[in-house]
Amino acid sequence: VVVPLPEKALIAKLRRLVSSSRGGKRSPLGAILTGIGDDCAVLNLAKGQDLLVTTDFSLEGIHFRRDWHPPDSVGHRCLARGLSDIAAMGGTPIAVFLSLALPHDLEQSWVNRFFSGLLSLTRKHNVRLAGGDIAESLKGVLGDIVVVGSVPHGKAVLRSGSNPGDKIYVSGELGGSAAAVRKMRAQKRGTKVHVRDYARHFFPEPRVELGQILRETRLTTAMIDTSDGFSTDLAHICEESGVGAEIDSSLIPRARVGKPSREVDLDFSLHGGEDYELLFTAPSAKRIPGRLAGVRITQIGRITRGHGIFVRNAKGPASELHPRGWEHFRS
Ligand SMILES: [Mg+2]
Numbered sequence: 001v002v003v004p005l006p007e008k009a010l011i012a013k014l015r016r017l018v019s020s021s022r023g024g025k026r027s028p029l030g031a032i033l034t035g036i037g038d039d040c041a042v043l044n045l046a047k048g049q050d051l052l053v054t055t056d057f058s059l060e061g062i063h064f065r066r067d068w069h070p071p072d073s074v075g076h077r078c079l080a081r082g083l084s085d086i087a088a089m090g091g092t093p094i095a096v097f098l099s100l101a102l103p104h105d106l107e108q109s110w111v112n113r114f115f116s117g118l119l120s121l122t123r124k125h126n127v128r129l130a131g132g133d134i135a136e137s138l139k140g141v142l143g144d145i146v147v148v149g150s151v152p153h154g155k156a157v158l159r160s161g162s163n164p165g166d167k168i169y170v171s172g173e174l175g176g177s178a179a180a181v182r183k184m185r186a187q188k189r190g191t192k193v194h195v196r197d198y199a200r201h202f203f204p205e206p207r208v209e210l211g212q213i214l215r216e217t218r219l220t221t222a223m224i225d226t227s228d229g230f231s232t233d234l235a236h237i238c239e240e241s242g243v244g245a246e247i248d249s250s251l252i253p254r255a256r257v258g259k260p261s262r263e264v265d266l267d268f269s270l271h272g273g274e275d276y277e278l279l280f281t282a283p284s285a286k287r288i289p290g291r292l293a294g295v296r297i298t299q300i301g302r303i304t305r306g307h308g309i310f311v312r313n314a315k316g317p318a319s320e321l322h323p324r325g326w327e328h329f330r331s
Pocket of ligand 1: 084085088224225227
């Protein structure tokens with residue numbers, strides 16, 4: 001296969017990059033015995049751990065655009081999606097696998113920067129790229145990432161554990177990622193949306209440490225990461241738990257974006273996706289700190305009997321919040 005670098009050369013290069021960046025402590029929860037270079041990776045899970053596996057596409061034109069996203073952002077976001085899913089279970093990521101198809105006319109410098117974004121996030125979370133596949137694509141960059149993690153046996157935080165009366169919390173701020181997409185869509189060709197003004201979109205920080213703390217302290221009854229958009233993700237929890245919810249729209253923490261920075265519209269924080277925050281519920285008697293793992297935690301409503309999600313605001317009666325999914329980058 002003649003992708004930018006011939007497949008063999010690219011794999012050799014990646015293998016060097018990965019082994020030179022190994023660093024950090026080995027997780028006591030599981031170890032990679034054999035990584036890139038054999039027919040399979042060999043993973044050793046510690047006793048008493050359950051295996052977590054998540055897989056996510058990153059497709060050019062759907063999840064990113066090469067004219068909008070710098071290559072290191074594409075690599076970072078590709079992995080962040082998977083790490084965020086592990087975080088939402090309260091797990092610890094161990095190994096990453098990437099299948100990548102590249103158009104033959106893609107510059108090698110793009111590929112290098114893609115991997116530099118992806119690998120620097122692996123170092124930050126002490127995980128290793130342990131295998132994958134590379135092929136030529138007929139059109140566009142197509143990535144599929146698999147992240148493997150572990151969680152103590154039976155302790156994964158599911159979507160299905162919410163009970164009526166539980167309080168609903170969200171980490172960080174919502175809507176920043178969608179606001180960046182709207183901004184880029186409105187831009188004329190060739191003008192730039194500055195990465196640093198919309199960091200949450202270009203370099204989202206998966207809340208892995210927060211997820212682990214929430215699981216360890218047994219504060220949470222259900223959890224999900226906000227990848228599709230708050231309204232859709234809360235609907236997933238309600239559906240899986242067989243409950244409803246009531247939200248106070250004035251409590252929703254809205255992201256600040258742009259320069260000078262300003263709060264995003266409520267609609268972005270309610271429906272915009274790809275913020276990769278954690279949305280979770282906890283019994284009302286439990287006290288949740290306003291900050292955990294360096295991240296702001298906000299109570300925004302409570303779980304109710306029955307079904308449907310209702311939003312209250314200062315102005316009037318509650319109205320039903322219908323999940324409106326995440327629009328991707330297709331216009
Ligand atoms: Mg998820």
